Amino acid sequence: MKRFIVTLVVIAVIFIGVVAAGPFYVVDEGEQAVIVQMGKLVNVITEAGLHFKVPFIDDVVRYPKRVMAMDGEQRSMPTKEKQYIWVDVTARWKIADPSKFYESIKTVDAAYAKLAEVIDSEVRTVVAENYLWESVRNSNIIMERSGSPEALGLGENIDPELLQSSIQPETNYEPIVKGRRQLAEEILARSRRLVPEYGIELIDVVIRQIRYSDELTQSVYARMIKERNQIAQAFRSEGEGKKADWQGRMDRERRSILSEAYEKAETIRGEGDAEAARIYAEAYGRDRSFFDFWRAVESYRITMPGFDKTLSTDMEYFKYLYSPTAR
Numbered sequence: 001m002k003r004f005i006v007t008l009v010v011i012a013v014i015f016i017g018v019v020a021a022g023p024f025y026v027v028d029e030g031e032q033a034v035i036v037q038m039g040k041l042v043n044v045i046t047e048a049g050l051h052f053k054v055p056f057i058d059d060v061v062r063y064p065k066r067v068m069a070m071d072g073e074q075r076s077m078p079t080k081e082k083q084y085i086w087v088d089v090t091a092r093w094k095i096a097d098p099s100k101f102y103e104s105i106k107t108v109d110a111a112y113a114k115l116a117e118v119i120d121s122e123v124r125t126v127v128a129e130n131y132l133w134e135s136v137r138n139s140n141i142i143m144e145r146s147g148s149p150e151a152l153g154l155g156e157n158i159d160p161e162l163l164q165s166s167i168q169p170e171t172n173y174e175p176i177v178k179g180r181r182q183l184a185e186e187i188l189a190r191s192r193r194l195v196p197e198y199g200i201e202l203i204d205v206v207i208r209q210i211r212y213s214d215e216l217t218q219s220v221y222a223r224m225i226k227e228r229n230q231i232a233q234a235f236r237s238e239g240e241g242k243k244a245d246w247q248g249r250m251d252r253e254r255r256s257i258l259s260e261a262y263e264k265a266e267t268i269r270g271e272g273d274a275e276a277a278r279i280y281a282e283a284y285g286r287d288r289s290f291f292d293f294w295r296a297v298e299s300y301r302i303t304m305p306g307f308d309k310t311l312s313t314d315m316e317y318f319k320y321l322y323s324p325t326a327r
Helices: 002-021 098-104 108-128 132-136 141-145 160-166 180-192 214-286 288-306
Strands: 024-027 031-037 040-045 049-052 058-064 068-071 075-078 084-095 200-212
Touching (some): 024 031, 040 098, 058 084, 068 108, 075 108, 084 108, 084 180, 108 200, 132 180, 132 200
Antiparallel strands (some): 031 058, 075 084, 084 200
């Protein structure tokens, strides 16, 4: 009886231990797992649900099934003409073969490090095989719009011919053959050849940012400043030309207005003189002696204030001034 009780107790302990060890496990949606026995991979679980494992023997290593992003660090690297630029890339990837992944890398953190190593190497290779303009541009539109108001951020009301005639760029834009987008495709194709052995599928690689080195940045800034100074000088020259044109028009209009006014004034003055002569003639005809007297008085009024002294009044001019009869 005691032996039977002991046997039941042992069975109960074993059962409790097995249950406590968890013979069942759940693989969630977005997960996959590999089953490892004593360090050896024995099974791969890619379907979500409830699964069985051998307690104390099987280990479950879980991996994400979703697409993951790898953000690289900015790296300084030379182009074909030995111009150094900073390149920052990002990539999307997923674990395509859990068994290869476990056997070669084992952890997701190690996968990030391996991807960064592979992609960084291919980025350096591709950038070094191409010129600077291939890395920073996607098309030749800058050559078509070079010197246009829109490209320079000056609005649409600026005369393009003025800009093209005034701006002398330091360097001509080289036509691109591949462009930044195609270089990213080359980096992706090169990297894809290396990652399948790690059980990784590389979905895409994108050049997120390209930044000039400090030396190249200063050169670019100097060129931009020179170009803007040329634009400002072009506007000043155009403004001075328009100013001179308007001033010439104003001067011509002023002379024309003055000439017309002088002509009208002379006409009016002539008409007035003629009318005055007519009135004088008519007055002279009516009473000649009064007319002579009035003319003499008017002459005295004008001339006498200007005489400092008069030595003699015995002359015909003063006959009305001292004559008792004013005749």
